[in-house]
Amino acid sequence: MKVSKEYHERRNEILDAAGRLFGVKGYSKCTVNDILGAVGIAKGTFYYYFKSKEEVLDAIIDRVTEIVVVRAKEAASHPELSPVMKVLNIILSMRVKNEVDNDFMEGLHKPENALMHQKSLSLMVTRVAPILAKVVDEGISQGIFKSDFPAQYMRIFLTASITLLDDGIFQVKPEEQQMTLRALVALLEKMLGVEDEALCSVGNQYWGV
Amino acid sequence: MKVSKEYHERRNEILDAAGRLFGVKGYSKCTVNDILGAVGIAKGTFYYYFKSKEEVLDAIIDRVTEIVVVRAKEAASHPELSPVMKVLNIILSMRVKNEVDNDFMEGLHKPENALMHQKSLSLMVTRVAPILAKVVDEGISQGIFKSDFPAQYMRIFLTASITLLDDGIFQVKPEEQQMTLRALVALLEKMLGVEDEALCSVGNQYWGV
DNA sequence: TTCTTCACTCGACCGACGGTCTACATTATA
C-alpha cells in the first residue's frame, strides 16, 4: 500500500530530523518549529504523526534501543561462542555509533539532556540486562561463571557503565575515564566469578584499554 | 545586619516553597507563577533572588547535598568506629528523609523529574564517593579491606544504588527491589574484598533486609 | 526634621513555546 508506506516515510523523516536536532540543540531547547523547518512541513502535519514533542523522543529512543536489542540477541544466539565472548559481544552491541544518527547519540552525553539520557538508560537496562543475564545463567550451568545475583548484577553493571562512561554527567579527565573502564571490567569479573584473567584481558583488548 | 538576614529569609522561603512544589508537581510542570503564589510574592521579587527557575533547582539540590556531605564526613571522622561501620554509616547518611522536605525527596523518584534526579545523582556521587573512598583507603592500610579500585568502585556503587533503588526510573516489584538491595550489599563486599559475612550481616541488619 | 540612598518589591508586559483547529489538497475507490 502506497499510503501506509508514505506514512512511515514521512514519520521517519520527522524522527530523523528530530533526533539530529535533539542531539545538537538539546531536547528542551529544540522547538517543534525547529523540527518543522528541518523537515519542511507545517505544524498540523507534525501533530498528525505525533501527539506531542515527547512522543517523538520516545519513538526515537525506541528505535535506537531496538537496534541494540536485535544485535544483542544476535550476539547471544551464537552457539559456537563461549559465554565470556557472548557477554563481551553483547556489551559491545550497545555501541551503535555507526548505525544510528551520530548527533543524537552524542546528544545523550550532554548534561542538559537528562530526560533523553534517563529514558534511554531505563529502556536499555530493561531490555539488555535480561539478555545478558540469560547468557550468564548459561555460563553458570556450564561451570564457567559463578554468580549469586546474575540478573541484578547485570542491571547494576549496565546502569553504572552507561551513567559513568557518559561524558556529560560527571566531568572527568580522560585518564580517570580509563580507570573507570578498568574498574568496570574488574568488577564484571567479580560479578561473574571469573577467577582467571580471561575476561579482563579479552575485555581490555576489545575496548583498547 | 537586618537587610542581609531578611535577604536569606526570603530566599529560603522561595527555596522551601519551590522544593515542595517541584516534588509535588514535577520540576517542569511547576511554573514560576506556582512558586509566586505559594510564597505570596510577585515575579520581580522572584527574579531579584534567582536569575532563573533552574537556578532555584540547583540551589535546592546544593542544600540537600550539603546536609548529606556534612553527615557523611561526621560519620567518617569517628576514630572509634571500624572501617566497615564507617562505610555503612556513610551510606546511611544519604537517607535524609527527615531533615529535608519530604515532598522534594519523593519528587526525585518521579520519572518526569529526570533533570532533578540527574543533578542530584551527579552532585551526590561527586561529593560522597571521595569520602567513602578515603575510608576504604584507611581500611586497606589496616588490612581490613582489599580493593584495586577504591575510588572507582565507590563511584560505581553509589551510581548504581541511587539509580536502581529509585522507584521512578525502573518500575520494579517490591521483592525485586529487595533482591537488588541484597545484590548491592554482596557487590560491596566484593569491591572491598571482605571475605567474611561482616559487612553483609551488619548491612542487611541496617537496611532491614 | 528633611533629604538621599538603595535594597527590595511589584505587576504589566514581552516573545516564544507547545499544542489546537478548521479549511484545503490529493489520492483511492465507486
Added chain:
DNA sequence: TATAATGTAGACCGTCGGTCGAGTGAAGAA
C-alpha cells in the same frame, strides 16, 4: 464524476519563563 479517506497547511490560542521601569520604605546624612 462523486465520495470518502488520508494528509497537509498555517492562523490561532493559552501559557510559559523572563524583563523592565516604576515604586516603597527604612536607614543614614545633613
